[in-house]
Amino acid sequence: MIGELHSLGRQDSFALGRELTELTDWFDADSSCFAVVVLDKFGAPYAIMSRDTLAYALSRPFVSELYKHRPVEEILEEWGVPVLAIPCAEPIDSAVTSALARPAPYRYEPLLVQGEGTWFLLEIHDLLAQQCELLSATIDEVNTKRRELIAAQQESERLHEQFVTASRDAGRAEVATGVLHNVGNVLNSVNVSAALIARTLQDSKLSNLGKALTLIREHENDLFAFLTSEERGKRLPGYLSKLGEVLVAEQMTVVEELQLMERSIEHIRQIVQMQQSYARSAIILEPIRPADIMEDALRVNLVSFDRHNIKLQPEYQDIGPVSIDRHKVLQILINLISNAKNSIKQNHPEERRIITRIMSLEIDGTRTVRFQIIDNGVGITPENLTKIFSNGFTTRKDGHGFGLHSSANAAREMGGSLSVFSDGPGIGAVFTLDIPIKEKQTL
Numbered sequence: 001m002i003g004e005l006h007s008l009g010r011q012d013s014f015a016l017g018r019e020l021t022e023l024t025d026w027f028d029a030d031s032s033c034f035a036v037v038v039l040d041k042f043g044a045p046y047a048i049m050s051r052d053t054l055a056y057a058l059s060r061p062f063v064s065e066l067y068k069h070r071p072v073e074e075i076l077e078e079w080g081v082p083v084l085a086i087p088c089a090e091p092i093d094s095a096v097t098s099a100l101a102r103p104a105p106y107r108y109e110p111l112l113v114q115g116e117g118t119w120f121l122l123e124i125h126d127l128l129a130q131q132c133e134l135l136s137a138t139i140d141e142v143n144t145k146r147r148e149l150i151a152a153q154q155e156s157e158r159l160h161e162q163f164v165t166a167s168r169d170a171g172r173a174e175v176a177t178g179v180l181h182n183v184g185n186v187l188n189s190v191n192v193s194a195a196l197i198a199r200t201l202q203d204s205k206l207s208n209l210g211k212a213l214t215l216i217r218e219h220e221n222d223l224f225a226f227l228t229s230e231e232r233g234k235r236l237p238g239y240l241s242k243l244g245e246v247l248v249a250e251q252m253t254v255v256e257e258l259q260l261m262e263r264s265i266e267h268i269r270q271i272v273q274m275q276q277s278y279a280r281s282a283i284i285l286e287p288i289r290p291a292d293i294m295e296d297a298l299r300v301n302l303v304s305f306d307r308h309n310i311k312l313q314p315e316y317q318d319i320g321p322v323s324i325d326r327h328k329v330l331q332i333l334i335n336l337i338s339n340a341k342n343s344i345k346q347n348h349p350e351e352r353r354i355i356t357r358i359m360s361l362e363i364d365g366t367r368t369v370r371f372q373i374i375d376n377g378v379g380i381t382p383e384n385l386t387k388i389f390s391n392g393f394t395t396r397k398d399g400h401g402f403g404l405h406s407s408a409n410a411a412r413e414m415g416g417s418l419s420v421f422s423d424g425p426g427i428g429a430v431f432t433l434d435i436p437i438k439e440k441q442t443l
Helices: 020-029 051-058 061-069 074-080 094-098 126-168 173-203 206-218 223-229 231-275 290-302 303-307 328-345 403-415
Strands: 013-015 035-039 046-049 083-086 111-114 119-122 286-288 311-316 321-324 353-363 366-375 418-423 429-436
Touching: 035 074, 035 119, 046 074, 046 429, 051 061, 051 223, 061 231, 074 173, 074 303, 083 206, 083 286, 094 126, 094 231, 119 126, 119 206, 119 366, 126 173, 126 231, 173 231, 173 303, 173 366, 206 231, 223 231, 223 418, 231 290, 290 303, 290 311, 290 353, 290 366, 328 429, 403 418, 403 429
Parallel strands: 013 035, 083 111, 311 353
Antiparallel strands: 035 046, 111 119, 286 321, 353 366, 366 429, 418 429
16 A cells, blocks of 8 residues: 555645745755645645656746746646645555556656645655565565475375375275375366466566666656657656556466465365375365356366367356365366366367256255266266276276275265266266255255
8 A cells, every 4th residue: 555655755835826936946945855735725735846847847948937936826827737646545556557647748746645634745756666566575475385385295295105105004095095196186286377377477577667667767867858858768658557567467367376376285285184094084164156166176177178179168056155065075076077078088179078067956855066077078888887986997098096986985975975877988978976955054
């Protein structure tokens, strides 16, 4: 916020009715005063007159003779300088946008920052410097998140080694493999976000803002003449405006990917936490919209969908938040979507389609949320339908047969069910996940 800036300038004021000579003498006597606020007869801000702009106006032919010994309002009426007043609570990005949107002759005039019962003068260069610091802080935060991601990946590798060792013990191999499978699926999403953040930072235009600010500081004493006379100065305001838009867009991209990374890392933590003891974990209920879980699961495979030209067809009923175990459901949906993706790879690129469906229904008097993943892939033979959720069963050469088995177990732990239907080879398959909801909840 603007009110948080450390340097807001002087609060010098000058009343209407006084001669312009007094104002020029004031500037000559105080070299630190970059501008004054001209007050009207009621004591309210009427105009802002900066040192540079006044000097430029008086340097024009005959202006000094015509106005110097006359009231200051006469030159203000001829000059017509607009006053830009910004509340103290105004975000810095918004204030910079408003300032740079002014007509070119006044674009770098000081701003009036108004608070509760007081006001301050603020130079636009201070705002640009503050915006640069905020963007730099965002970059620092991104670097911190990247370090956390690296630490999370190292922790995942450490857990991998622990699980491989533990899998030698009887009865624990299945749990360890299931965890690694689910963590690997989510890490795909984390790696995509990390790569996009790294590419955004590598191509960032932030360094160009520092160069522009350096150029402004080099011409601090003749800034107005530089901006109005020299070719580089004339192009500078428009360049800063466009640069500000680019930096804001970069910041939004980084923030969105960081939020996706945080959700994925949290899911990894939950997967590991649920399985660390190699025992059935407690059900952790939290209110969430079913459509949000489905979209999170789709993001894990989003890059693969684009690469293989897979079309998604969402069919969601409008269901409000319901209390379910978010991480278990997400784990199941990621497995089902990954299987569907692999099932349709043999289709012609124009015929690869996955339908994601969500609906609310009542089963045996219990309200239930149903998730369905429908593909038009290789299909399933009747004899394999009865074995598809068995531990270690797979029809893929590079498969391991743990994803669907662990998903079926997770569904039963929530009191739900995971089922499959297929009309046969080449006709696709429908996987259905039903999660019961307590009667007091409203879908």
